[in-house]
Each structure stands twice: as C-alpha cells, then as structure tokens.
Amino acid sequence: xxxxxxxxxxxxxxxxxxxxxxxxxxxxxxxxxxxxxxxxxxxxxxxxxxxxxxxxxxxxxxxxxxxxxxxxxxxxxxxxxxxxxxxxxxxxxxxxxxxxxxxxxxxxxxxxxxxxxxxxxxxxxxxxxxxxxxxxxxxxxxxxxxxxxxxxxxxxxxxxxxxxxxxxxxxxxxxxxxxxxxxxxxxxxxxxxxxxxxxxxxxxxxxxxxxxxxxxxxxxxxxxxxxxxxxxxxxxxxxxxxxxxxxxxxxxxxxxxxxxxxxxxxxxxxxxxxxxxxxxxxxxxxxxxxxxxxxxxxxxxxxxxxxxxxxxxxxxxxxxxxxxxxxxx
Numbered sequence: 139x140x141x142x143x144x145x146x147x148x149x150x151x152x153x154x155x156x157x158x159x160x161x162x163x164x165x166x167x168x169x170x171x172x173x174x175x176x177x178x179x180x181x182x183x184x185x186x187x188x189x190x191x192x193x194x195x196x197x198x199x200x201x202x203x204x205x206x207x208x209x210x211x212x213x214x215x216x217x218x219x220x221x222x223x224x225x226x227x228x229x230x231x232x233x234x235x236x237x238x239x240x241x242x243x244x245x246x247x248x249x250x251x252x253x254x255x256x257x258x259x260x261x262x263x264x265x266x267x268x269x270x271x272x273x274x275x276x277x278x279x280x281x282x283x284x285x286x287x288x289x290x291x292x293x294x295x296x297x298x299x300x301x302x303x304x305x306x307x308x309x310x311x312x313x314x315x316x317x318x319x320x321x322x323x324x325x326x327x328x329x330x331x332x333x334x335x336x337x338x339x340x341x342x343x344x345x346x347x348x349x350x351x352x353x354x355x356x357x358x359x360x361x362x363x364x365x366x367x368x369x370x371x372x373x374x375x376x377x378x379x380x381x382x383x384x385x386x387x388x389x390x391x392x393x394x395x396x397x398x399x400x401x402x403x404x405x406x407x408x409x410x411x412x413x414x415x416x417x418x419x420x421x422x423x424x425x426x427x428x429x430x431x432x433x434x435x436x437x438x439x440x441x442x443x444x445x446x447x448x449x450x451x452x453x454x455x456x457x458x459x460x461x462x463x464x465x466x467x
Contacts, residue, residue: 143225143267143310145198145317146189155204156186162203169199170270171216171251179206179262191317192325192464194334194425197270198317209258212251217455219250219271221341223300223310227264232257233296244302246310248345253293267310271338279338284353288346297348299341309340326427326465361403364389368396369404369411376415379439382408416440417453424461431458 156162162184163175169190177184185204190197212220222229223246231247232238234254241247249256252273260266277287300306313333316324323329346353368389372380380388385408386396400408416438428434432443435458440446450458 143223143314145191145200145267145314145321147318147321156188157184159184162186162188166201169197169201170220170268171213171218173209173213174211175203175207175209177205178208178259181205181262191321192330193269193313193317193337194330195272195275196334196337198313199266199268199270201268202265203260204262206262207260209260210256212256214252217252217273219248219252219273219276220256221246221248221269221271222258223267223269225265225267227261229261229264229266230259231296234294236296239296239298241298244307245298246300246306247296247298248341249296250293253290254296256296267314269337269341271341275334276338276342279335280342280353283339283342286355288351288353292346292349292351295345295349295351297345299344299348304344306340306344309336313337326425326467328426331425362399364391364396365399365403368400368408372408372412372415376412376419377438379416380412385412413449414453417450420446420450420458421454421461424458425465427465428462431462434458 156165165188166173166175169188183205187200187202187204189200192198222231224241224243226243228240228242229247230238230240231249233249233256238257239247250273273293281287300310313324313336316329316333320329324333342353368385371385371388382393382396386393389396391399397408400406400411404411406414420434420438420440423434423437424431435443435446447458454461
C-alpha cells in the first residue's frame with residue numbers, strides 16, 4: 139500500500155499535529171523553500187503532521203497540511219527540485235503553462251522550482267512523501283556520470299515518474315525503511331551518501347526518460363585526450379596544489395594549449411577547475427564529520443581561512459562550520 143512508505147522511526151509514528159499556520163510555514167520554508175500557501179476548501183484550519191530527515195544533501199519529508207490547499211510562488215533562488223510522492227488523497231501539479239496533472243496514491247511528480255513556475259493543489263485528505271533535492275546536486279551527478287549537464291529541455295519539464303512496483307517506488311521503499319530503522323546513518327553516515335547518489339541517479343534517469351532527453355548523448359565535439367588527462371590529474375592531485383605548468387606537463391602539452399583546451403571543451407579555466415575540485419574535497423570531508431574546519435581547510439592547501447570561508451560560502455550557500463555541524467548532528 140502507498141501509505142507504507144514511512145521514514146518515521148516507531149517512536150514518532152503518532153506525532154502531535156500542528157494547527158498554527160505560522161508554525162507550519164516556518165517548517166516548510168526550512169524543509170522546502172519559501173512559497174505562498176492558501177487554504178482552498180471549506181475549512182481554513184490546518185491539522186498538519188510534519189517529519190523530516192536528511193539523506194545526505196536531500197531532505198526527505200513525511201507531510202500533510204490536513205486541509206485542502208493551493209501552493210504557488212516557490213522561491214527560485216533556493217535552487218531546489220521538488221519530488222512529490224502522493225501517498226493518500228489527490229494532488230494536482232502544474233509547471234509553467236503546461237496542462238495540469240492530477241495524481242493519486244502511489245504516483246510521483248518532479249518539478250525544478252529553480253527553473254520554472256510550479257503550482258500545486260492538494261485535497262484535504264492528502265499525505266505526501268517529499269524530497270527536496272538541490273539542483274546543483276543533480277547537475278554535478280549528471281556531469282560525473284554522463285559527462286555533461288542537461289539543458290532546460292529537462293529542467294523546465296515537469297514529469298510524472300515511477301509508480302507502484304517501479305524501480306523508483308522500490309527505491310523509495312528501501313530509503314524510507316532504512317531511515318526508519320537507522321536514522322543516524324541515513325542523516326550523516328556513508329549509508330546516507332550512498333542513498334543520496336542512488337536517489338539522484340534514478341531520479342535523473344526516470345525524469346530524462348519522461349522528458350525525452352538522452353543522458354547518454356555525447357557532446358558534438360569530444361574533449362581531446364590531453365584535456366581528459368589533465369582533468370584526471372587534477373582530480374587525483376588537487377590536495378597537492380599542482381601548478382598549471384605541472385598539470386600541463388602531466389598532460390604532455392604547453393600551458394597555452396592546455397588553457398585553450400579547458401576553455402573550449404570544458405568552458406572553464408585550469409585554475410578554476412582546480413579550485414572547484416579542492417572545494418569539493420573539503421565539502422566531502424566536512425560532510426563525513428571531519429576533525430575540524432581549520433584542519434580540513436589546511437589539508438587542502440588553504441592558508442587564509444577568511445578567503446577560504448568566503449569561497450566555500452559562495453559555492454555551497456553555507457559556512458563550512460554549518461556543513462560540519464549538520465554532519466555531526
């Protein structure tokens with residue numbers, strides 16, 4: 139049965155309901171993003187149940203308003219994709235000017251609120267299992283797995299995915315049961331990071347299939363071997379702070395040729411690519427519960443912690459101390 143998808147540990151299955159709109163809005167702003175919600179039925183009084191757990195960078199929520207609602211004006215600046223699975227009742231979803239889609243129990247709708255206008259309506263009996271997924275996470279995984287980032291042919295398209303008995307549905311079953319049994323491991327351990335990748339990869343696969351986007355397609359002009367060799371060298375040695383000259387020597391080309399190759403085929407500079415890999419390395423270690431921000435930053439070659447913190451904040455939208463605190467909590 140659809141309502142069996144429940145990530146709540148046994149101790150919170152009979153959680154207290156919330157009837158204050160302001161308290162509900164504060165919670166939903168934190169777990170999803172800010173948006174406008176209005177009661178649309180006879181009753182204007184909510185009777186909401188709210189539960190959330192982090193799965194790596196993904197936020198999983200088990201949620202209902204307890205009254206009929208209409209949602210709109212989702213904050214695009216938050217940079218989030220919503221993956222909404224209806225467990226009970228009926229929901230209606232609309233992306234941009236496309237025709238609305240009505241879903242029943244066991245169906246999932248995905249919409250990238252950072253790329254398109256999304257609206258949602260739900261009846262008074264609705265119950266949801268929702269995922270809030272950073273757009274950046276999906277873009278990075280697509281680049282890692284398929285070698286390119288899809289364009290708005292995917293991101294601007296809302297889609298119904300999964301369904302009872304599908305791989306997506308079975309993955310949700312595994313994720314929710316694991317969260318209920320081992321919440322700490324899912325929230326901050328390696329199991330959570332593994333689940334994050336599984337969820338993101340299956341989501342991209344199913345979403346692209348519905349949007350008729352071929353993730354396996356290769357760029358019209360493939361990057362030459364020396365560019366790939368240099369990128370692999372940076373990936374393996376970013377912690378050692380190689381110079382551009384050392385990277386070019388490892389790739390067997392001149393600095394000028396390497397710089398031109400990165401600009402043409404990767405759309406970035408050699409130095410920017412190195413900076414990105416260093417920041418990603420710090421991020422991974424902090425997400426795994428590193429000893430301290432200072433020790434981790436120094437290990438990746440950062441001497442000026444103020445400059446490091448500013449770069450980290452621009453890249454990930456939070457302070458490094460916040461990443462570490464979330465991992466430890």
